[in-house]
Amino acid sequence: ETVLTQSPATLSLSPGERATLSCKTSQDISTYLAWFQQRPGQAPRLLIYDASHRAPGIPARFGGSGSGTDFTLTISSLEPEDFAIYYCQQRDNWTFGQGTRVEIE
Amino acid sequence: QVQLVQSGAEVKKPGASVKVSCKASGYSFTSHDIYWVRQVTGQGPEWMGWMNPSSGNSGYAQNYQGRVTMTRNTSINTAYMELSSLRSEDTAVYYCARGGRLGSSNWFNPWGQGTLVTVSS
Numbered sequence: 339e340t341v342l343t344q345s346p347a348t349l350s351l352s353p354g355e356r357a358t359l360s361c362k363t364s365q366d367i368s369t370y371l372a373w374f375q376q377r378p379g380q381a382p383r384l385l386i387y388d389a390s391h392r393a394p395g396i397p398a399r400f401g402g403s404g405s406g407t408d409f410t411l412t413i414s415s416l417e418p419e420d421f422a423i424y425y426c427q428q429r430d431n432w433t434f435g436q437g438t439r440v441e442i443e
Numbered sequence: 444q445v446q447l448v449q450s451g452a453e454v455k456k457p458g459a460s461v462k463v464s465c466k467a468s469g470y471s472f473t474s475h476d477i478y479w480v481r482q483v484t485g486q487g488p489e490w491m492g493w494m495n496p497s498s499g500n501s502g503y504a505q506n507y508q509g510r511v512t513m514t515r516n517t518s519i520n521t522a523y524m525e526l527s528s529l530r531s532e533d534t535a536v537y538y539c540a541r542g543g544r545l546g547s548s549n550w551f552n553p554w555g556q557g558t559l560v561t562v563s564s
Contacts, residue, residue, distance in 0.1 A: 382551070387547075435487060
């Protein structure tokens with residue numbers, strides 16, 4: 339089973355700053371990776387699919403990159419509503435990472 | 444717009460079963476798979492299984508095989524997830540999600556609002 343490891347566990351930043359989140363997989367998964375955002379008390383929301391494609395309606399400040407075993411989610415300039423938990427997910431058995439919390443510094 | 448609306452919170456005793464519903468609207472219900480995911484407080488989501496509303500076929504994650512059943516009623520555009528032999532560790536929020544064909548796969552988009560299931564004696 340492919341294991342997803344996200345880092346850091348918590349990222350403390352200020353609005354307007356750039357956020358860089360990492361997801362590493364235990365096996366090569368090509369580009370079969372998605373990113374989700376989860377705000378408190380809400381369901382996860384799809385941001386990125388196939389590693390680098392924004393889902394419909396997702397703002398351009400969200401970007402994804404990577405292939406193989408190393409993936410990155412970048413938020414170019416944090417808005418107040420972006421402070422949340424972010425999860426990566428891969429297509430093999432649909433497993434998720436443990437999440438990165440982006441909090442206000 | 445595409446929407447999935449789930450049934451309300453449940454409190455169950457150990458050993459009982461729970462059945463959560465997920466009503467779809469805004470799209471052709473039989474054209475997209477439905478996934479079920481659970482999330483224990485403070486942990487990442489965990490995929491439980493999938494169901495094809497057109498055929499009724501389903502597949503379950505190994506952790507849940509033998510305890511979970513996913514079904515549907517196409518006349519009311521509703522999917523169901525039943526989990527049996529409940530234990531305290533099953534206390535979690537349960538989500539349904541539509542398999543939205545994007546790029547290579549049926550990525551989970553959108554999700555229902557979640558149903559809290561509490562297992563307590």
